[in-house]
Amino acid sequence: MAALVLGALAALLALLAARAAAFKPRAAAGPRAAALDPAASPPCLGRVDAPSAAARLAEMLRRRTVSSRDLSKVDYREYESFIELLPGLYPAAHRAMTREVAGGYSLLYHWKGRSASEPLVLMAHYDVVAAEGAGWSHPPFSGRIAEGKVWGRGSLDTKCTLCCALEAVELLAASGCVPERDIYLSFGHDEEVAGEGTPAILALLALRGVQPGLVLDEGGGVVEGVFPGVTRPAALIGVAEKGITDLELSARSPGGHASTPPRRGAAAALARAVLRLERRPFPPSLPRPTLAMLGELGRHAPFGLRLVLANLWLFRPLLAAAFAASGGETGAMCRTTTAVTMLAGSEGANILPARVSAVVNMRIAIGETVEGALARIRRVVADPRIELALIHPGEPSPVSETEGPSWELVAGAASATYPEAVAAPYVALGATDARHYARLCPRVYRFSPFEFSKAERASMHAVDEAIPVAKLGKGIEFYLRLIAAYPPKPSAPGKET
Numbered sequence: 001m002a003a004l005v006l007g008a009l010a011a012l013l014a015l016l017a018a019r020a021a022a023f024k025p026r027a028a029a030g031p032r033a034a035a036l037d038p039a040a041s042p043p044c045l046g047r048v049d050a051p052s053a054a055a056r057l058a059e060m061l062r063r064r065t066v067s068s069r070d071l072s073k074v075d076y077r078e079y080e081s082f083i084e085l086l087p088g089l090y091p092a093a094h095r096a097m098t099r100e101v102a103g104g105y106s107l108l109y110h111w112k113g114r115s116a117s118e119p120l121v122l123m124a125h126y127d128v129v130a131a132e133g134a135g136w137s138h139p140p141f142s143g144r145i146a147e148g149k150v151w152g153r154g155s156l157d158t159k160c161t162l163c164c165a166l167e168a169v170e171l172l173a174a175s176g177c178v179p180e181r182d183i184y185l186s187f188g189h190d191e192e193v194a195g196e197g198t199p200a201i202l203a204l205l206a207l208r209g210v211q212p213g214l215v216l217d218e219g220g221g222v223v224e225g226v227f228p229g230v231t232r233p234a235a236l237i238g239v240a241e242k243g244i245t246d247l248e249l250s251a252r253s254p255g256g257h258a259s260t261p262p263r264r265g266a267a268a269a270l271a272r273a274v275l276r277l278e279r280r281p282f283p284p285s286l287p288r289p290t291l292a293m294l295g296e297l298g299r300h301a302p303f304g305l306r307l308v309l310a311n312l313w314l315f316r317p318l319l320a321a322a323f324a325a326s327g328g329e330t331g332a333m334c335r336t337t338t339a340v341t342m343l344a345g346s347e348g349a350n351i352l353p354a355r356v357s358a359v360v361n362m363r364i365a366i367g368e369t370v371e372g373a374l375a376r377i378r379r380v381v382a383d384p385r386i387e388l389a390l391i392h393p394g395e396p397s398p399v400s401e402t403e404g405p406s407w408e409l410v411a412g413a414a415s416a417t418y419p420e421a422v423a424a425p426y427v428a429l430g431a432t433d434a435r436h437y438a439r440l441c442p443r444v445y446r447f448s449p450f451e452f453s454k455a456e457r458a459s460m461h462a463v464d465e466a467i468p469v470a471k472l473g474k475g476i477e478f479y480l481r482l483i484a485a486y487p488p489k490p491s492a493p494g495k496e497t
């Protein structure tokens with residue numbers, strides 16, 4: 001009997017090891033190369049001029065296009081100034097494309113190609129979050145170029161992508177290029193406040209029956225050190241984003257004077273509910289796009305980790321639990337998260353609250369729903385005194401294709417621009433305007449084609465946001481490759497590696 005068990009164990013170990021050994025970096029040829037061919041190196045590539053692009057980006061950064069949920073605080077003269085600035089910066093692009101304004105200040109550019117079917121849509125937003133100036137090395141709206149970088153709010157999020165997309169179109173248009181398919185540039189003006197700009201653009205496109213073939217927005221980027229044991233950088237391409245939902249928990253009581261408090265008042269009931277949420281987080285899971293990410297990055301991990309990642313049929317629950325337990329970004333990738341953000345009670349120190357409330361900001365994991373999350377919270381709170389009210393429910397986005405010619409084209413353009421990086425899909429944790437497009441196109445990708453250091457990632461929405469001039473050049477190269485190779489060539493059947 002013991003021999004039988006030992007034999008089975010040995011066979012299992014051999015199987016695990018064999019799978020781990022076969023789980024290795026993909027061959028360089030294959031569908032990715034096919035998708036990019038034959039336009040992998042558009043002739044304009046040699047004419048990319050990063051310092052000039054930096055000067056144009058600096059001009060954009062000098063416009064204080066700060067959005068706000070309180071529209072009375074928005075200075076629309078800055079928006080008008082930004083819109084008026086662009087034709088002078090990109091004359092050939094503006095001769096080649098038509099431009100219209102949607103939803104107030106959002107911009108939709110249309111570059112007619114040889115065919116109008118399945119156009120390419122390049123997205124960005126030009127609104128930025130506020131910046132006061134304290135703590136900045138250079139004033140946030142000065143557009144200063146110093147120490148090899150362009151400084152300012154929006155330099156990374158995300159006037160950089162808007163700039164590089166226009167730089168690429170300018171180069172191509174100036175050399176007389178006519179794209180194979182129509183190209184749209186979709187530039188929102190209120191992404192940071194989840195506004196109506198991009199939905200207004202979509203309404204225009206829908207009216208004209210435009211069905212995009214591939215959509216690219218901000219989201220991932222080329223990053224290092226995000227995955228244990230993988231020394232190569234990763235080009236993380238967002239294929240989905242979590243849903244954002246605000247849920248209000250509240251409880252009522254008669255109120256009255258604080259000198260005669262009731263037993264188990266409303267505040268205590270609410271506090272207990274918050275604690276129950278904290279103690280019983282959502283169960284961990286590894287949604288399909290996260291598995292796809294592990295399937296790419298894991299190939300470059302040391303053998304011990306490959307042993308686990310190549311055998312997810314066995315280790316998947318264990319890995320999900322380990323990821324979730326590690327917290328931070330890794331943890332957030334593996335479950336629906338809840339964060340209590342706004343607490344409110346009575347107005348005075350000696351007044352019992354008639355109503356207490358807490359807002360729970362939820363990030364709904366791929367594969368789950370608002371309704372399911374709500375039902376679980378109701379079960380966990382388990383208190384009829386607590387009322388639950390959904391404010392701003394937002395479902396997770398659909399998941400874009402992680403294989404096929406369109407995926408290979410985006411991943412291929414990223415790989416051609418950053419040959420040392422491993423391209424992999426991932427789930428974006430933040431929200432982007434791309435979610436609006438995801439409802440009508442199954443090929444929406446979130447990738448800002450820049451190498452982001454940890455400090456650069458931390459500077460978005462914080463102080464000292466700046467982009468190195470050399471990185472802008474790489475961004476332009478990426479857009480040139482993507483536009484020149486669009487539409488992707490279908491890979492020959494059976495060539496899959």
Ligand SMILES: [Zn+2]
Pocket residue numbers: 125157158191218
């Ligand atoms: Zn952004």
